[in-house]
Amino acid sequence: MTDPTRDLLPEGLEDRLPQSAAVATRVERAALAVLDGSGYDRVRPPLIEFEKSMAERMDGLATRRLFRFVDPVSLRTLALRADMTVQVGRIAATGLSGKARPLRLCYAGMVARIAGDQLDPRREALQVGAELIGTDTAAAAAEIVELAIASLEAMGASGISIDFTLPDLVETLAAEEFPLDAEQVVAVRRELDAKDAGALRAAGGEAYLPLLYAAGPFDEAVAKLAGFDGSGALASRIDGLKKIAERVKGRARLTLDPSERHGFEYQTWFGFTIYAEGVRGTMGRGGTYRIGGSDEPATGFSLYPEDLVEAVKASEPAREAVFLPLGHDPDAAARLRAEDWRTVAALSEADEARALGCSHVLEAGTAKPL
Amino acid sequence: MTDPTRDLLPEGLEDRLPQSAAVATRVERAALAVLDGSGYDRVRPPLIEFEKSMAERMDGLATRRLFRFVDPVSLRTLALRADMTVQVGRIAATGLSGKARPLRLCYAGMVARIAGDQLDPRREALQVGAELIGTDTAAAAAEIVELAIASLEAMGASGISIDFTLPDLVETLAAEEFPLDAEQVVAVRRELDAKDAGALRAAGGEAYLPLLYAAGPFDEAVAKLAGFDGSGALASRIDGLKKIAERVKGRARLTLDPSERHGFEYQTWFGFTIYAEGVRGTMGRGGTYRIGGSDEPATGFSLYPEDLVEAVKASEPAREAVFLPLGHDPDAAARLRAEDWRTVAALSEADEARALGCSHVLEAGTAKPL
Incomplete structure (x- = not known):
């Protein structure tokens, strides 16, 4: 028998019924409370913006992923937000451009994308995060990584792991230590991402081969990376990674995959991915970047707690x-x-x-x- | 000089910057806490639904007001929610159809409409409300009116007034006391709404003229209405109104405009509009109705606290x-x-x-x- 309610909502969209809604609400508030406690002011951007303004600030990120429609008032194309980070960047660059830096902002809200993917068929998700605007130093990154962990802990996650990466690693090395031309940089990045030694060699990236083996538990991996960095081109980055790791060690299992770039296309020197025990896929990610348009440095993270809500809801006590x-x-x-x-x-x-x-x-x- | 940020957001859409976002968050949580305390479970429906499903349950309510777009996955038209009440009705009729009645649900979230109006140019608003499903008695209405007041008080509103109405008044009277044919019912309702005595008489509604003068402070207006109701066709409604008024007297200024229908086209026997001191326009409305599709009786209210947020934000203490x-x-x-x-x-x-x-x-x- 076909469930008559099956077709009531479009694929990838769902209702949160009482139990799940209560956990989602608790989880969202717990993270916002942690961020508020550390000086992050919540902002609430609109659900809809001009597609052009959203796309520009997404630095070319596929606008094909946005729900789009023509506005009968302005006759311009509008889009439903797929990411609140770009909205917070816009706010920092406009309405709050006159506020002292570093500017600490946080947000929580629903975002939507036109198509899910195999890993995650959802087309709507709760996004919660923080942006530290005006700085992208190791001190900023350490604060952001620590807050991502504290937010997750407050949400009820345990067994947190963080995987660090250096998104501009190849560009940095290609600039002096192991020269590559612009075309080779693209190819070497691609083959490192694919972890394909043969193709990496064929692309002229033989010198980069050791990076394929520099991933793993943080202490070992960072030592390998330092050994590989003969000229010290990466010294400030390695020093930064160590500072961040020092700040959060003991609160999360740390790994380093220095050449991982997937999902960090718009990050500058530092990126990280967060995982939690019992939750499939990633819980979120973050790093340093430059705000589209204003080019101001910034550091931030976003969490997508949908799977965590499902994982913890069975163990939440019912309200008497x-x-x-x-x-x-x-x-x-x-x-x-x-x-x-x-x-x-x-x-x-x-x-x-x-x-x-x-x-x-x-x-x-x-x-x-x- | 033109403000360069002026054009960054479409007309009728805006960012809530820290001060205003903090108040909006506090106000939303305060109302949800009141509702939770009285047994209302929060549900979180999606931002987007099939237009058809939304429209059917809106009982013909203008889908022209919805932001609409074609879903590349289902190839069907989707719509951004303009009202969470219809979503909660859908949830009650589907996912929660097996739960005991009365079923108490509450919600808070952003809703959007394609065009603002002269009174309110906003195209996005926070909607917070409660629905009591499976009942539309005076006891249900009294609980809902009391909760609407308690929610508003918790939000920080003062000087609350409530205007009661009887949305099906003309149909009820036309059925026995002052007979009208179907066409005349429509005309009489229209002219009562317009408060036009001449047109009301011309439409064959002479007997209804006293209703034009039955509006005002609750006790006087309800006495006038009872005097007008010679045959007792309205007796149960008048009794219901008195029970509701008895429950909330002293907490809000009460008025009755028995023939007011504007905005209550889909309400059954009881409707109300809520106002607060210092806030222009209405704060919200509610009443009894039948859920589109399942036809189950229900009673509920919705608040739109946007103006209240602006009114109270200057007096909110800053966080140290x-x-x-x-x-x-x-x-x-x-x-x-x-x-x-x-x-x-x-x-x-x-x-x-x-x-x-x-x-x-x-x-x-x-x-x-x-």
């Missing part, structure tokens, strides 16, 4: 409720609510406490177990 | 922050945050406490005023 019989004393009910009880009022003789999910009943002014 | 100098003790900083202090860490020698909005500085393990 007190049944208020017909003709109950409203002041007694208000007192219970002030003590953080949840109340469910009978509206007719037919209403029954247990059927309505109550564990207690209001009797003689107090909550009595059923 | 403690500056953490370079090389500070991270444990001391964590202790301050655990005591609900907000901290702002220096990232370089250039960072200055006051410029970053701090009122205190971490010194010898404690927050010292600057």
Whole structure:
């Protein structure tokens, strides 16, 4: 039999029913509370923007992924937001351009994309994150990585791992240590991403071969990378990575994959991916970048807690409720609510406490177990 | 001089910058906490649905007002939500059809419409509300009106007024007391809405003339209405109104405009509009209705707190922050945050406490005023 409700929502879009909605709300607030505590002000950009403004700031990122439509008011193409980072960058460059730097902003909201992918068929997701604007130093990156971990912990994630990368590694090495022309840079980056030794050699990237073997647990991998960096072209980056790792060691398992670029096309010197135990795929990512348009340096992270919500929701305790019989004393009910009880009022003789999910009943002014 | 940022967002769409975003967040959470306390479970429907499913449940409500676009996956027309009530009705009729009634659900989220109007140019707004599903009695309506008031109070509104109406008044009277044919019902409703005595008489609605003068403060207006209702056709409605008024008197200024229909086209026997002091226009509305598709009775309200956010934001206290100098003790900083202090860490020698909005500085393990 076909489920008659199956076709009610488009593929990749879904309702969060009470249990899942409660966890999503708790998770979102927990992360925002961590960020607020560390000085990050929430901003709330609109769901819709001019496609052109969104695309420019996405630095060429595929606008094909956006839900787009023509605005009958402006007759221009609008797009539904697929990423709040670009919106926060726009706000930093416009409405908050006069505020002192570093400027700390955070956000939480739904984003949508026109097509899911094999790894994740969702077309709508909750995005929560923070942007530290005006700086992209190791100190900034350490604060951002630490906050990403603290946010995840507050959300209820455990077994957190972070994989560091150096997105501009090849460009940096090609500039002096192991010269490559512009075309070769592209090819070497591609083959390092593909982890294909033969193709890397064929692309003129023989000198880069050791990078294929420099990935792994942070301490070992960073030592290998330092050994490979004879001329010290990477010294400041390696030093930065060590500072970041020092700040968060013990709170997350750290790895380094220095030549990983997939998903970090727009990052500058530093990028990271976050994972949590029991959650398939990545929880989020972050790094240093330059804001599209203004070119201001910035550091930030985004988390997508959808899978975490599903993973933790079974273990979330249900909220207990007190049944208020017909003709109950409203002041007694208000007192219970002030003590953080949840109340469910009978509206007719037919209403029954247990059927309505109550564990207690209001009797003689107090909550009595059923 | 033209403001270069003026054109960055489409007309009717705007960013909430930190001060306003903080108030919007507080206001949204305050209302949700009230609703949660009274047994309303939050649901989180998607931003996008099939236009057809949304339109059917909007009972013919102008789909012209929706942002629409073709889905490349299903090749069907999708729409951005303009009202979460219809989404909650869909959830009640599908995913939660097996849950005991009355079913209490609440929601908060952004909704968008393709065109603003003269009264409100906004094309995106925060909608917060509650739906009590499976019942549309006076007891249900009293709970909903009381919760609308409690939500508004928690949001920070004062001087709340509620205007009651009886959306199916003319149909009820036309069925027995003052007979009208179907065409006349439409005409009489229209002229009562327009408050045009001459046209009302011309439409064959002479008997309905007293309704034009039955609007005003609740006690007087309901007495006039009862006097007009010779045969008792309205007795149960009048009784219902009195029960609702009894429940909330003293918490809001109550008025009755029994023939007001504008905005209540899809309500059944009861509707209400909410106002707050210092906020132009309405804060929201609610009433009894039947869920599109399932035809289940329901009672609910929606609030649109955009103007309230602007009205109260100037009086919201700023959050105090403690500056953490370079090389500070991270444990001391964590202790301050655990005591609900907000901290702002220096990232370089250039960072200055006051410029970053701090009122205190971490010194010898404690927050010292600057």
